[in-house]
Every structure is written in C-alpha cells, then in structure tokens.
Amino acid sequence: MTDVLRRGRASLAFSFFAQGAAFALLVTRIPAIQDRYGVSDALLPAFLAAVPILAGVGSVTTEKLVRRIPPSRLLRWAQPVVLLALLGVGAGDATVELGLALAAFGLAVGVLDASMNMLGVSLQRAYGRSIMLSFHAVFSLGGIVGASLAWVGAHWDLALLVSYLPVVAVLLPAAFVGSRWYVDGGAEPEPGADKGGVGAEGGAVAFRMLLPLCLVMTFAYIGDSTVSNWSAKYLQDVLGSSEQLATVPYNVYMVTTLLGRGLGDFGVRRFGAVLVVRAGALVAALGFGVVALAPGAWVGMLGFTLLGLGLCVLVPQTFAAAGRLFPGASDAAVARLNVFNYVGFLVGSPLVGALGDAWSYRGAMLVPMVLVLVTLVYARSFEAQPDRYGGGHERPRTADVGRGSNGL
Secondary structure, eight states: OOOHHHHHHHOOOOOOOHHHHHHHHHTTHHHHHHHHOOOOTTTHHHHHHHEEEEHHHHHHHHHHHHSSSHHHHHHHHHHHHHHHHHHHHHHOOOOOHHHHHHHHHHHHHHHEEEEEHHHHHHHHEEEEEEEOOHHHHHHHHHHHHHHHHHHHHTTTTTOHHHHHHHHHHHHHHHHHGGGGGBBBOOOOTTTTTTOOOOOOTHHHHHHHHHHHOOOOOOOHHHHHHOOOOOOOIIIIIISSSOOHHHHOOOOOHHHHHHHHHHHHHHHHHHHHHHHHHHHHHHHHHHHHHHHHHHHHHHHHHHHHHHHHHHHHTTHHHHHHHHHHOOOOOOOOOOOOOOHHHHHHHHHHHHHHHHHHHHHOOOHHTHHHHHHHHHGGGOOOOOOOOOOOOEEEEEEEEOTTTOOOOOGO
C-alpha cells in the first residue's frame, strides 16, 4: 500500500511539473506568438481571455464527468491534449489555427487542473498529513524550467515549433507512462449522500459552504495575476529600473513561490492550516504594501519577494480545505473551486490596469493588498474538519487508497 501511494504521489507530481512547464512556455512566448500570427494589439486580449474562460468551462465539465469517469482517467487524457495543443500553437500559420489550438489548450487545462487537484486532495487524505503544497511546489519548478527554456528560445530567436517540439517530445510520453500509477480514492460519498454537494438541500447548501474558499481562491489569483502581468511594467515605468532589471521580479517571485511551497507542508503539519494561511495572507499584504510604497527598484523587488512567500500557500491550502469540508464529495468541490482560479486570473490584470490608468499604479497595488487581507476573515474555513473517527485530523481510508488508475 505504501508503494502504491508513493508511486501515485510521484506520478502526480510529474503531472504538476509538466503542466507548469507547458503553461510557462505558452505565456512567456506571447510576443512571439503575436508576431507569428500577426495578431493585432486590439485582438490579442480576446485570444488571451479565451483561454481562462474555456478553462472554466472545462472545470465545470469535469465536475459532471467525474460522476462516471475517475479523475485519473480524465487527467491521463487531458495532459496529452494540453501538450499537443501547445505544439499546435507553435506549428500553425493562420489565425484560425491559433484560435483552435488555444481553445483546445483552454478546455483541456480546465479538465487537467481540476483532475490534478482532485487526485492531490484524495492522496493527501490517504496520507493523513499535508502534502498538497508539495504538488504546487513542483508546478512552480516546472514554471521556472519552462520560462528558462522560453528565454533560451527567445535569446536564440528560435521558431516556436523548434522551441516547443523537444519539450513536448520529452514530457508527453513520460506523462502518459506515469499516468498508469495515478491513485484514485477518498472522494466516494457515504451511502445515500448527494454526490453533488453536502447538506440537506444539496448543491445550494454546498455552494454557500464553499463560498468563503471561492473568494480566497479568487483573491489569491488576483494577486498572482498582478505579479505576472504587471511586475515588469511597474518596476520599469514606476520605479525607474532598466529593462533588464524589470525582468527579474517575476523570476524572483517564482523562486520564492517554489521555496514557500516546498516548506509549507511542514508548517501546516507543525502549526495547522489556519495559522499558515493567516501568515501567508499577512506576508502577501505586506509585500503589496512594500511594492506600493517602494522608493526604488530594489525595494520593489523585496516586495515581490514577499509576495511569492505569502501568496504561494493560499491556493494549495484552499483546495485541501475544500477536500476536508466535503469529504464525501471532494471531487465536485474541487471542480467548482477551480473555476474561481480563472475568475481571479481574468479579473486581476484588467482591474490593476484600469486602476493604474485612471488613478496610479502605486494606488492600484493597494487593491489586491486589501483583497488578500480579506482572507483573514475566512481563515477558520481552513480548519481541519472532524472525521468519522471523531478527531480533527485526516485519516487514511485504506479501502480506497489501493485503487490505482490502471485497475479501474
């Protein structure tokens, strides 16, 4: 049984890594994609917005599909679609081909994100201790690797297909082979329970209970998208850095995100999820405050460093809390919660841009700061839920953890 869990954890971690690399390769080469297909500045936002919108559709669809299809099987087939869609972005010539490739990427990413986190939540339940942050740490590592490979492609002026093909050629077969060791389990409802939600009134009650976590997820991704979309512009235009130095904050943010997530599980085991989430929200808010008040570029980078350390714990712990809150319907809860990942991503960048143009970019940085602080109001939602044994900690469900995906 221990070997099953270890193989399941390793194979799922590789899926998080592959997704982090694929996503970074897409978003960091947007200028090259725009040049290749001749997409105008006016049309580019529509293409970019379509990806998270369709990902939300994919996540909602996953909630319906997991009633009949195990998350492991959905992930097994969604990940190759994501990687092949990335290859399609690099291989196409016409705008319509770019649209089709991005549509496939968005839909498959929604299924992939939801199913990966479903399996992560069920594995954490089987382990009986916090491991969710480790999966997202590997995602951050994949993002760093993908962004580094994208830099190499841009530096050497490589065609998109030349940049993407070797990565897909390595990740695709490895992910598919590794998928045979995925472990399903821990999300089965009690006899007579409504699989769509928890409570006497089904889904409506479930959503009201899930709403605090949905808000935390949205605010966390508003913060994350602020860093990813505006850090370089802010450092260069507001704090007066050089163009080269302006590229540093996002890399620092990704490295500190990896560091924080790598250590975060130990903090949860030692101090509990509530304290870790509160600390993360406070550190993130402090980071936004430092960025907003920074007198120069180096202080601004200190703020972005704090942001990475603070924001990194919120999203993984939000998924984990949903699994604890709905032990009999964790797959549905994770799928619904995952939609707010894309809501935050869609709202964050335009919100900061509009406030920056209408007011000031320093002032705009205070808005995600306030939103992150709202997490403190909902911190109790991250408490461990009493389980069937009467305790406040998760226990492994030994009847479920042996069900590898290849045995379904």
